[in-house]
Structures are given as C-alpha cells and as structure tokens.
Amino acid sequence: QKEVEQNSGPLSVPEGAIASLNCTYSDRGSQSFFWYRQYSGKSPELIMFIYSNGDKEDGRFTAQLNKASQYVSLLIRDSQPSDSATYLCAVRTSGGSYIPTFGRGTSLIVHP
Amino acid sequence: KAGVTQTPRYLIKTRGQQVTLSCSPISGHRSVSWYQQTPGQGLQFLFEYFSETQRNKGNFPGRFSGRQFSNSRSEMNVSTLELGDSALYLCASSLGLRDSSYEQYFGPGTRLTVT
Numbered sequence: 001q002k003e004v005e006q007n008s009g010p011l012s013v014p015e016g017a018i019a020s021l022n023c024t025y026s027d028r029g030s031q032s033f034f035w036y037r038q039y040s041g042k043s044p045e046l047i048m049f050i051y052s053n054g055d056k057e058d059g060r061f062t063a064q065l066n067k068a069s070q071y072v073s074l075l076i077r078d079s080q081p082s083d084s085a086t087y088l089c090a091v092r093t094s095g096g097s098y099i100p101t102f103g104r105g106t107s108l109i110v111h112p
Numbered sequence: 113k114a115g116v117t118q119t120p121r122y123l124i125k126t127r128g129q130q131v132t133l134s135c136s137p138i139s140g141h142r143s144v145s146w147y148q149q150t151p152g153q154g155l156q157f158l159f160e161y162f163s164e165t166q167r168n169k170g171n172f173p174g175r176f177s178g179r180q181f182s183n184s185r186s187e188m189n190v191s192t193l194e195l196g197d198s199a200l201y202l203c204a205s206s207l208g209l210r211d212s213s214y215e216q217y218f219g220p221g222t223r224l225t226v227t
Contacts, residue, residue: 032214043202043218044155088155092214097168098206099145100214104154 002027004091006103013110019076021106023089026070033065033072034090034100037083044088048074079110114139116205116219124225130191133222135203137184143167143208144186145216146178149200161186162208190224198226 003026013019021035032051036044050056050063050072062075072091076083086107090100117136125131137144145168146158157170161180178188190197200223204216 034215036218043200043221046215046217049215090216098143098162098208098210098214099157099160099168100216102155102157 002030002091002093002101004089004101004103006087006089006106008104009107010109011106013079013108015079015081015110015112017079017110019079019083019108019110021074021076021087021089021108022071023073023091023103024071025089025091025101027091027093027101028067028070029093030067030070030091032092032100033063034092035061035063035072035074036088036090038086038088038105040085076108079108081110081112084108084110116203116217118201118203118219118222120222121220122223122225124227125193126227127193127195129193130189131193131224133188133190133201133203133224135186135188135205135219137186137203137205138217141205141207141217142184143206144180144184145204145206146186146188147202147204148172149202149221150198155202158188160208167208193226195226198224200224 035048038044048063064073086105088105089103092100143162145160160168180186200221203219
C-alpha cells in the first residue's frame with residue numbers, strides 16, 4: 001500500500017514568516033512529486049512539482065526533495081494571509097498506475 | 113489555453129436517483145481522472161480514462177462508472193445514490209503519457225448533495 005503522510009495541522013505562522021510543509025512517502029520507486037493548494041470550497045491547484053533531489057524554486061515557493069529519506073517539503077517565504085489554504089502533497093511512482101497518491105493535506109493559517 | 117471544465121457545478125439529488133457529471137479536459141490532454149473529496153476521507157481516486165479506455169480504477173462500488181469519448185471529454189455516472197455519496201467530485205486532466213511527469217490539473221468540481 002503506497003502511503004503519503006502529511007501533518008493535518010493547522011500550521012499557524014505570522015505574516016512574513018517562512019511556512020514549512022512536510023510530506024513523507026512509503027514507496028521508494030516514487031519519481032514525481034507535486035504540491036497542490038486548495039482553498040476552502042475550491043478545487044486543488046497545482047503550484048509546484050519536482051522530480052530530482054534537491055531544491056526547486058518558483059517565486060516565493062521552494063520544493064525540496066530528499067529521496068533517500070523519502071520526504072518532500074514545501075517552503076513558502078514571506079507568507080501572506082492569502083496563502084492560508086490546505087496544501088496537498090501527491091506522489092507518483094515510475095511504473096504501474098499512472099495515478100499520483102495524495103496525502104490528506106496540511107492546513108496552513110497565516111495570521112496578520 | 114482553456115482549463116478543465118466541469119458541469120454542472122452544483123447538484124441536489126434524492127436517494128435512489130442517478131446522476132451524470134461531465135468533464136472537458138485541457139485541449140491536448142488525453143487522460144481524465146475522477147476523484148471524490150469529502151471532509152472525512154480526503155481525496156479518493158475513482159477511475160482514470162485514457163484514449164476512451166479505463167486505465168486505472170479505485171476502490172469504489174460498481175454504482176460508480178464512467179466513460180470517455182473520442183474528443184477526450186468524460187462523464188461519470190453514479191446510480192442508486194446514497195446519502196454518503198454527497199461530496200465534491202473532481203475531474204483532473206493530464207497528458208497521460210507513460211514517460212511524462214503526469215502533472216494533473218483539476219477542474220472546479222461538482223458539488224453533489226444527496227438528500
């Protein structure tokens with residue numbers, strides 16, 4: 001059973017701080033890793049994806065992947081109240097099913 | 113490029129009825145996946161269609177079915193609705209190619225309420 005684990009939170013950070021969201025996965029064959037943001041009552045929006053070990057930066061977002069330790073994280077710099085949402089981690093393996101496995105999500109609250 | 117569209121956006125049905133939801137993927141995307149999202153269970157995979165064929169299936173009863181047309185548009189059907197089927201139904205579009213990274217893009221969802 002492939003598992004993707006996330007702390008449900010809520011993670012509360014002050015405006016302007018760095019928010020760090022973590023995700024661990026059980027399948028060592030995992031190849032593609034995705035972060036989605038979901039506002040309450042809305043659908044998930046793809047914000048980052050990463051395939052190789054290391055960091056990938058896009059604006060205020062940085063995805064970090066460590067395959068040896070089987071975790072992927074998302075850093076949000078200069079957090080804004082508009083970043084308050086649930087962040088879903090999704091992981092896809094290289095073979096078999098094409099479908100990513102989703103974590104349950106971490107709720108992030110950025111307070112002014 | 114237009115995003116994923118889903119219709120209808122909201123539905124209210126009665127127990128025992130059936131419902132059909134529709135999804136149009138991003139142009140050029142051949143894979144359409146369907147998910148059910150509830151507060152208690154999170155995002156659960158229903159099935160995936162690629163080039164008009166069901167390629168993957170989740171652990172849902174046979175009351176949940178789907179199909180895909182030659183233009184990649186997909187429909188999902190739920191028969192004999194139960195109260196527990198109340199959920200947000202999401203469609204996700206992807207290129208679906210074997211060697212691709214498989215990024216999925218979600219539609220706005222259909223909010224189904226069963227009374």
